[in-house]
Amino acid sequence: xxxxxxxxxxxxxxxxxxxxxxxxxxxxxxxxxxxxxxxxxxxxxxxxxxxxxxxxxxxxxxxxxxxxxxxxxxxxxxxxxxxxxxxxxxxxxxxxxxxxxxxxxxxxxxxxxxxxxxxxxxxxxxxxxxxxxxxxxxxxxxxxxxxxxxxxxxxxxxxxxxxxxxxxxxxxxxxxxxxxxxxxxxxxxxxxxxxxxxxxxxxxxxxxxxxxxxxxxxxxxxxxxxxxxxxxxxxxxxxxxxxxxxxxxxx
Numbered sequence: 001x002x003x004x005x006x007x008x009x010x011x012x013x014x015x016x017x018x019x020x021x022x023x024x025x026x027x028x029x030x031x032x033x034x035x036x037x038x039x040x041x042x043x044x045x046x047x048x049x050x051x052x053x054x055x056x057x058x059x060x061x062x063x064x065x066x067x068x069x070x071x072x073x074x075x076x077x078x079x080x081x082x083x084x085x086x087x088x089x090x091x092x093x094x095x096x097x098x099x100x101x102x103x104x105x106x107x108x109x110x111x112x113x114x115x116x117x118x119x120x121x122x123x124x125x126x127x128x129x130x131x132x133x134x135x136x137x138x139x140x141x142x143x144x145x146x147x148x149x150x151x152x153x154x155x156x157x158x159x160x161x162x163x164x165x166x167x168x169x170x171x172x173x174x175x176x177x178x179x180x181x182x183x184x185x186x187x188x189x190x191x192x193x194x195x196x197x198x199x200x201x202x203x204x205x206x207x208x209x210x211x212x213x214x215x216x217x218x219x220x221x222x223x224x225x226x227x228x229x230x231x232x233x234x235x236x237x238x239x240x241x242x243x244x245x246x247x248x249x250x251x
Contacts, residue, residue: 002219005030009074009218010066012056012109015041017178018128019078021207022214026074029215034069036062036109037079056105062112072116074218077106077150078128082180084139095142102146103153110157110168117166125168126217127154128210131233134172147172151229158227167226169217174233176205200235202251 009026013019014035023033027046035041035051044051052065056079066072080102083094106127117123132140133147150170157168175181175195181204185192196204213232216222231237245251 002029002215002221004219007031007073008034008069008071009076010034010036010069010072010109010113011076011078012036012105013077013079013128014051015039017078017180018173018176018207018210019076021211022076022078022126025208025211025215026218031074034066036065056109057100059108059111062108066112066116069116071120072113072123074124074126075109075113076126076128076214076218077109079105079109080128080146080180082143082184084143084184085141086139087141090142098142098146099149102143103149106150107153110153114161114166118161118164121165123166124218124222125154125157125166126214127151127168127170129154129170129172129229131172131174131231131237133170134229134231135237154229155227162226167217167222169222169226170229171210171213171217172229172231172233173210174205174231174236175199176207176210178207198236198241199233200238200241203234205232205234 004026009031011019011023011033014023015037023035024045026033033046033050035044035046036054038055040053041051054061054065081098083098110125127150129150130147132144133151136144154168154170210232213230
């Protein structure tokens, strides 16, 4: 296991799902982890004062909460929500909520750590986007727009701050078994089997599998990697499946 002792990571959306898996992975590697979430984390394994119950859309609160940290080596922006609907059915309030939390919240979290990272001339920023930020899906207008924005924001951060030693990469998860995904599937169970069939590895992903990629991006092992959108989706976006693998006996 990579030893990250002495390093400090900030993780938004740390109460559950991918954010929690990242926080736990970093802590096992020896990092001090500052978790941020609007919801209270159950059985938070770190120091109680290292869990901050904050709204990622509140820029001044984020900035104030993180300004006293002696250093910030890693930021993971995992806070996010999903609301579905095509444009003509999606009300403006739903659009605003998704864009505010997923895209604006990512921008504000990055903004809150940049002064510290610039002063120490180092840092790795890992944003959590989505395969739906690189490919569209039916009824995903607001969510897809927000995650596509996260991908391009990440590339711009990589461009702007690379010469200060700050790297930024986006992870684009596929269908990962988080509370958010499980809630969506409960609302439309008739589509679950078809979605899973399109995943070339034949199963949905686990939060820990995304956390492993985040840990790589956070470490010196990825020191020459920046400005990338890394798809981690079990092959979902590799191409279409039409049942031929079964006919060829490849199952």
